Amino acid sequence: MRSAGWPNRDWPNDERQVNEQHLEPLIRHPEGRALRAEVDLGRIGRNLERIRAAAGGREVWGVVKANAYGHGAVPVSRALAAAGAHGLAVSSLEEGLELRRGGITAPVLVLGGLRPEALPAASSEGLSIAVVGPEHLAEYARILPDHPVQLHLKLDTGMGRFGLLPSELGDCLVALRLLAPWIKGVMGHFATADDPDQGFALRQRRVFEGCIAQLADAGIQPSQRHHGNSDACLRNLLDQDTHLRPGLALFGLTTLPEGRQLGLEPALALVAEVARVKTVPAGTTVGYGRTFVAPQPMQIATLACGYADGYRRDLGNRGVVGFAGQTFPVVGRVSMDYLTVALPLGAQVAPGDPMTLFSADPTAPHSIERLSQVLATIPYELTCALHRRISRRYFP
Ligand SMILES: Cc1ncc(COP(=O)(O)O)c(C=O)c1O
Known part of the structure; x- marks a missing residue:
């Protein structure tokens, strides 16, 4: 039996070696999941x-x-x-x-x-x-x-x-x-x-x-x-x-005004491509628990990003995403691998279009700081939770 706490001298060696597993590389494919963290x-x-x-x-x-x-x-x-x-x-x-x-x-x-x-x-x-x-x-x-x-x-x-x-x-x-x-x-x-x-x-x-x-x-x-x-x-x-x-x-x-005054620039944006978009009539319910009911005909875009990626489940019906210079609400519950966004009927949106889940503009309503305020947490928790399965794209 493993006892709780550190230091622990009683672990069998083979159990310690299990720790090595997380150093294994993840399998990636250029045509795989359309979700990426863009890091400047x-x-x-x-x-x-x-x-x-x-x-x-x-x-x-x-x-x-x-x-x-x-x-x-x-x-x-x-x-x-x-x-x-x-x-x-x-x-x-x-x-x-x-x-x-x-x-x-x-x-x-x-x-x-x-x-x-x-x-x-x-x-x-x-x-x-x-x-x-x-x-x-x-x-x-x-x-x-x-x-x-x-x-x-x-x-x-x-x-x-x-x-x-x-x-x-x-x-x-x-x-x-x-x-x-x-x-x-x-x-x-x-x-x-x-x-x-x-x-x-x-x-x-x-x-x-x-x-x-x-x-x-x-x-x-x-x-x-x-x-x-x-x-x-x-x-x-x-x-x-x-x-x-x-x-x-x-x-x-930063959570301090001094940080913004210093001109600190957020380095990360989280971007997901629209996987599927559909037009739904009024009264359609979206997601687990049917927590969102379309009040009028609208479009629902599904993005391949969920709480397993680190996008918090409690942003369902509370978060917003950026698209084409505007923000649109995350509706329904965030599920393990997907979330859903409501757009008006006229919005020009198609599969493959990129939507910004975390903006690198600190003043945007979907910046990491603002979303962490919505969640009554700290920016650390949002970025640290970004799973390694999200591909990272680096800009010099
Ligand atoms: C020991 C220690 N030093 C420095 C830091 C950096 O703190 P911050 O990210 O608030 O600058 C941390 C972060 O948790 C820490 O644990």
């Missing part, structure tokens, strides 16, 4: 430049976890490295390996920590690792001389998730001194950088600086320090940090 890599590069310039030219760890927030980890990482990112940050060993197998040679930092047993794999792939707790420090010190890995010491300055608590730091200093030759950076993470009330964020900063001073007193002086996610960069909560760690803003998405 030039915009991602320009967003990086804007964020860096606004932050006094500090170096950037570009956060590309979760398949670069759904945009495609390898192409985005390549673009970020070409645009001057210092390195890329991912959440897991697997995500780091994906970048290396994709030919990314820039520094890669695994934010989610690693079991000591995984250090040799990280070492041979040149991955850097966040140390996320006090549990494995002695084992790390035993393994690292043979399998060197650069470490970033994560401090829990108030996020309450990963990281050494300030109260734990004193007891760990002896073990950390042994790790000092490998400790390249010290890092934290904000819980409320988007909050107009900066009280808690400033407290986190003070805790961070206090821990850094304590480390320095013990002779541990990492050359890198980074606490700032996108919103901290946009709100200038950076203090003495040498590096930034933005994710969302790189993709031109």
Whole structure:
């Protein structure tokens, strides 16, 4: 029986190997499903430049976890490295390996920590690792001389998730001194950088600086320090940090007015071709549960995109799509692979016509930001959910 939680030393080896499956490539065909995410890599590069310039030219760890927030980890990482990112940050060993197998040679930092047993794999792939707790420090010190890995010491300055608590730091200093030759950076993470009330964020900063001073007193002086996610960069909560760690803003998405003022450009549009269009009389019901009843004769276009692709089911009867400069409502329930759009009788629409489900214009009613407001969620959730079965088309 597998027990819940991490770390878990009781997994049989064959069960761990099952994890390899998700690295298998998907089968694609040029004439296959007419659904694509169009990703503008030039915009991602320009967003990086804007964020860096606004932050006094500090170096950037570009956060590309979760398949670069759904945009495609390898192409985005390549673009970020070409645009001057210092390195890329991912959440897991697997995500780091994906970048290396994709030919990314820039520094890669695994934010989610690693079991000591995984250090040799990280070492041979040149991955850097966040140390996320006090549990494995002695084992790390035993393994690292043979399998060197650069470490970033994560401090829990108030996020309450990963990281050494300030109260734990004193007891760990002896073990950390042994790790000092490998400790390249010290890092934290904000819980409320988007909050107009900066009280808690400033407290986190003070805790961070206090821990850094304590480390320095013990002779541990990492050359890198980074606490700032996108919103901290946009709100200038950076203090003495040498590096930034933005994710969302790189993709031109932001919930802050400061982000738009900086000229961040959304990089992703989700486009589906009309698979079928039909004219229906008044009273026709559409989709599971018959939640939409045509109030008058109209056209119903079916698109091959559903909740399995990451288009949220609760956008049924609430979302809109863009077509020929206008927007039209998503009607009926969104199903696993399809959704339906209502158009007036006169609209010129035919199978193969492209409709925009997520617009890269931040002011459009079907922009990722606006749709996430409709759903009372955050843009991250919409883009991260974009399934790998959606083909990605990249523009330089
Ligand atoms: C540890 C860490 N750093 C940085 C980021 C980037 O955050 P954001 O996308 O808000 O810039 C994340 C994202 O969740 C994170 O978990």
